[in-house]
Amino acid sequence: MSYFIINFTSTYFDNEDGDNDGKQNDDKDGQGDGENKPKTYTPEQVDVILQDEKTKFQAERTKMLGQLEDIQKTSTLNEQQRIELEDQVTALREASMTTEERARAALERKEQVYGEKLVTVEKERDTWQDRYHKTRINNALLSAANNNELKPFHSGDIVNALGDKTYLKDQVDDLGKKTGNFDVLVKFEDVDEDGKTTIVEMDPGHVVARMSKMTRWSHLFQSNKTSGSSGSVSSAGEEVDLVKLAKTDPKKFLELTNDKPELLE
Secondary structure, three states, rough: OOEEEEOOOOOOOOOOOOOOHHHHHHHHOOOOOOOOOOEEHHHHHHHHHHHHHHHHHHHHHHHHHHHHHHHHHHHOOOOOHHHHHHHHHHHHHHHHOOHHHHHHHHHHHHHHHHHHHHHHHHHHHHHHHHHHHHHHHHHHHHHHHHHOOEEEEEHHHHHHHHHHHHHEEEEEOOOEEEEEEEEEEEEEEOOOOOOOOOEEEHHHHHHHHHHHHOOHHHHEEEOOOOOOOOOOEOOOEEEEHHHHHHOOHHHHHHHHHOOHHHHHH
């Protein structure tokens, strides 16, 4: 059996064979050789010592890690203190890992940082894309309102009426590939020749032009009609200008047209 000669500062196996007492007795008897003989340990004993020391060290490290994590949860720290404490906690965790575990943890941290950056970039992209779409849509609707033959009382009313029905559609080339340009289209509720409601998709200019000719939207536009013209109807024995009524008394206009929807034809 092999033996190791090791000098330990710990007290492991001290006096287990009565060496010290024996040496003192030898000295007293004059039989000692006067030399401090190093203590010998078998490989198995060395393994026991090292494993015991490792267990104690890991227990202390685990205890310290728990204390630092408690501080993270309960203490109010400024940004610099929080970063320093996080670094200490990370270092303690990694100290308990194997080489493979440390490599895996480092990879996971990189993936986390990359993921956080990716989320930030995507949010910024979506924000600017949304702003661009809204700007394009608002400008197209305002332009259609201002260039229409019958001007609206307020161009913003056209934006409010059609904004949520308007979208950008990708232009494609002959091969069906996106060109990077967009068309502004409105999903508009129209009435066909048979009086049936239908949804059509048109550009803002055509939609606003169509709206200005429909009684249901007439309250949004300045009229060149006078009382007694085709814009007037008979109600309770009196001539009522629907365009004027829609502008001055929207509630009465709605009551009248709800009772007599044919007036909107």
